[in-house]
Amino acid sequence: MMDGKRYEALEGQSVLQVALEYQVDIPHFCYHEDLPVGANCRICLVEVEGKVVTSCTLKVIQDLEVFTQTPRVRALRKKNLALLLAGHKEQCPRCQQKELCSVMQTLRAYEVDTGRYTRPKTACPLLRLATAAEIDPDLCIGCNQCVEVCQKMGVGFLKLEGQGASTHAACTPNEKIDCLYCGQCTLHCPVGAAREQSAIKEVEADLEDPEKIVIAQMAPSIRCSIGEAFGQAPGRDMTGECYTALRLLGFDRVFDVNFGADLTTWAEAHELVERIMQGGSLPMFTSCCPGWVKCAEFYYPKWLPHLTTARSPHMLSGAAYKTWWAKKEGVDPQKIVVVSIMPCTSKKYEASQEKFLIDGWKPVDHVLTTREFVQMLRARSIDLASLKKSEGDMLSQYSGAAAIYGASGGVMESALRTAMWLLDGTSMERVMFEEVRGMKGIKKAHVQMGGKTLRVAVCATKTNMDFLLQELEKDPEAYHYIEVMACPGGCIGGGGQPIPTTQRIIAKRIAGLYSIDDHATIRRAHENPLAKEFMEQYIPSLSADRQQQLLSTHYQPRQRFE
Numbered sequence: 075m076m077d078g079k080r081y082e083a084l085e086g087q088s089v090l091q092v093a094l095e096y097q098v099d100i101p102h103f104c105y106h107e108d109l110p111v112g113a114n115c116r117i118c119l120v121e122v123e124g125k126v127v128t129s130c131t132l133k134v135i136q137d138l139e140v141f142t143q144t145p146r147v148r149a150l151r152k153k154n155l156a157l158l159l160a161g162h163k164e165q166c167p168r169c170q171q172k173e174l175c176s177v178m179q180t181l182r183a184y185e186v187d188t189g190r191y192t193r194p195k196t197a198c199p200l201l202r203l204a205t206a207a208e209i210d211p212d213l214c215i216g217c218n219q220c221v222e223v224c225q226k227m228g229v230g231f232l233k234l235e236g237q238g239a240s241t242h243a244a245c246t247p248n249e250k251i252d253c254l255y256c257g258q259c260t261l262h263c264p265v266g267a268a269r270e271q272s273a274i275k276e277v278e279a280d281l282e283d284p285e286k287i288v289i290a291q292m293a294p295s296i297r298c299s300i301g302e303a304f305g306q307a308p309g310r311d312m313t314g315e316c317y318t319a320l321r322l323l324g325f326d327r328v329f330d331v332n333f334g335a336d337l338t339t340w341a342e343a344h345e346l347v348e349r350i351m352q353g354g355s356l357p358m359f360t361s362c363c364p365g366w367v368k369c370a371e372f373y374y375p376k377w378l379p380h381l382t383t384a385r386s387p388h389m390l391s392g393a394a395y396k397t398w399w400a401k402k403e404g405v406d407p408q409k410i411v412v413v414s415i416m417p418c419t420s421k422k423y424e425a426s427q428e429k430f431l432i433d434g435w436k437p438v439d440h441v442l443t444t445r446e447f448v449q450m451l452r453a454r455s456i457d458l459a460s461l462k463k464s465e466g467d468m469l470s471q472y473s474g475a476a477a478i479y480g481a482s483g484g485v486m487e488s489a490l491r492t493a494m495w496l497l498d499g500t501s502m503e504r505v506m507f508e509e510v511r512g513m514k515g516i517k518k519a520h521v522q523m524g525g526k527t528l529r530v531a532v533c534a535t536k537t538n539m540d541f542l543l544q545e546l547e548k549d550p551e552a553y554h555y556i557e558v559m560a561c562p563g564g565c566i567g568g569g570g571q572p573i574p575t576t577q578r579i580i581a582k583r584i585a586g587l588y589s590i591d592d593h594a595t596i597r598r599a600h601e602n603p604l605a606k607e608f609m610e611q612y613i614p615s616l617s618a619d620r621q622q623q624l625l626s627t628h629y630q631p632r633q634r635f636e
């Protein structure tokens with residue numbers, strides 16, 4: 075029973091889990107359904123048999139009677155909230171933008187005057203994770219969620235430091251461990267202490283500059299997750315609404331990273347076939363996840379020659395806008411600003427790297443996460459869910475193969491569709507490769523094409539990569555082609571996605587991506603007419619050096635924090 079009402083529960087469930095299932099309001103900061111229970115925040119209090127206890131640790135038993143809103147419970151919650159969040163509003167960038175996040179909502183509901191308390195400052199500087207994310211020790215409530223999730227990803231870069239109210243997240247002194255910039259810590263932080271490094275101000279400044287032509291392009295996985303921030307079910311395709319919203323924000327052109335995904339597939343599938351037919355380094359690894367690239371450069375430099383040299387989708391399309399499209403439209407590339415909206419914090423790190431510069435300009439000028447895009451919409455009171463759908467501009471055309479890039483296995487499947495066409499011509503009409511789909515951390519398959527059996531594997535998170543590379547150490551010829559993503563479920567579960575993100579939510583978002591592919595008229599990257607024009611007409615018209623500059627990248631072993 076909760077507050078006099080009877081609820082059904084499963085054996086082993088906690089009271090908080092039951093409350094969440096039935097939408098009974100119990101505020102909580104340190105519970106996440108995919109992580110171990112730490113009971114650190116002491117906010118999810120309830121009263122049972124005259125005692126006040128944390129509901130995330132209280133297991134349900136037959137006829138348990140729980141009270142969630144007694145004066146005693148509310149008073150204690152209020153006190154704990156005030157202690158944890160003293161000074162929060164003044165320091166939090168989201169609060170300063172008046173975003174009604176869950177922290178603000180809780181503070182309001184409990185009428186907590188955090189100004190009456192002062193938390194001891196940690197005297198620690200902001201922990202910057204390259205240009206990707208940051209952790210503010212003075213906003214941190216020491217809940218341990220970021221530490222847990224980083225460990226679960228197989229990295230273990232974070233630990234808690236300090237004591238009592240000044241406990242905060244910090245980086246490990248272990249020199250053998252470095253951050254991948256995946257942003258999973260930001261996705262699991264309940265109070266915005268771990269967050270992306272915001273690019274909103276820079277993007278707004280460019281949008282206000284009449285001299286600039288500002289292009290927006292959104293990643294495959296944004297469209298099936300962003301609706302959640304506007305009350306929509308996970309997996310609902312919001313592509314058309316996002317295009318409308320981007321125009322309302324003032325973007326001059328609305329293109330799509332999915333177009334770039336078709337370009338990457340094109341380049342990557344050709345490279346795979348060439349390596350197989352001409353005896354290049356195998357297995358070939360995907361490289362469109364900068365979290366995985368950082369992982370290889372720091373932890374596994376031996377395998378760097380095995381990463382595909384194809385640039386990632388938004389970097390390829392960004393280059394296409396500033397060269398091919400600029401020439402078509404007679405526009406000065408220096409005036410073009412490309413803004414990518416990504417599910418990812420490590421894409422900020424990727425876009426800031428000098429190795430991608432072309433004639434001194436960046437293919438992508440700014441990267442916003444899905445959450446930053448939501449912040450910009452909220453600041454303008456734009457309700458995405460009530461907008462009419464619209465079409466994108468010229469370079470927003472894409473195949474179904476591009477749509478599935480956001481799911482673990484999607485990059486592999488897209489490349490296999492095109493590789494099969496390259497090896498078998500039109501004799502093989504196979505489009506779907508179900509064996510590389512799904513939420514399993516490691517997926518393995520044998521695929522027939524070109525009279526050969528291709529051994530392929532797909533893995534997500536460093537934990538699974540470590541397993542797979544151990545296998546490769548024993549048998550280097552175990553696979554021909556391997557897809558690697560740093561985040562669970564792939565980019566759809568990326569570190570820049572809406573909060574909360576859980577395994578259950580990720581599965582629904584993935585179903586949304588496959589549904590876009592199922593309904594697409596073009597299912598293979600090489601059938602996208604604009605990708606075809608770029609790759610078959612524009613690229614061959616350039617010198618070999620220029621082709622290399624636009625399409626290819628390279629890798630280098632890296633030191634810690636490099």
Ligand code: SF4
Nearest residue numbers: 224253254256257259
């Ligand atoms: S960005 Fe990823 S690897 Fe780095 S601290 Fe956060 S969770 Fe760990």
Ligand code: SF4
Nearest residue numbers: 214215217218220263
């Ligand atoms: S940074 Fe956020 S997730 Fe990490 S311990 Fe602090 S409050 Fe918790």
Ligand code: SF4
Nearest residue numbers: 363365418561565568
């Ligand atoms: S899996 Fe996707 S979201 Fe996660 S780090 Fe890699 S590119 Fe970014």
Ligand code: FES
Nearest residue numbers: 104113115116130
């Ligand atoms: S959610 Fe229960 S103590 Fe934090």
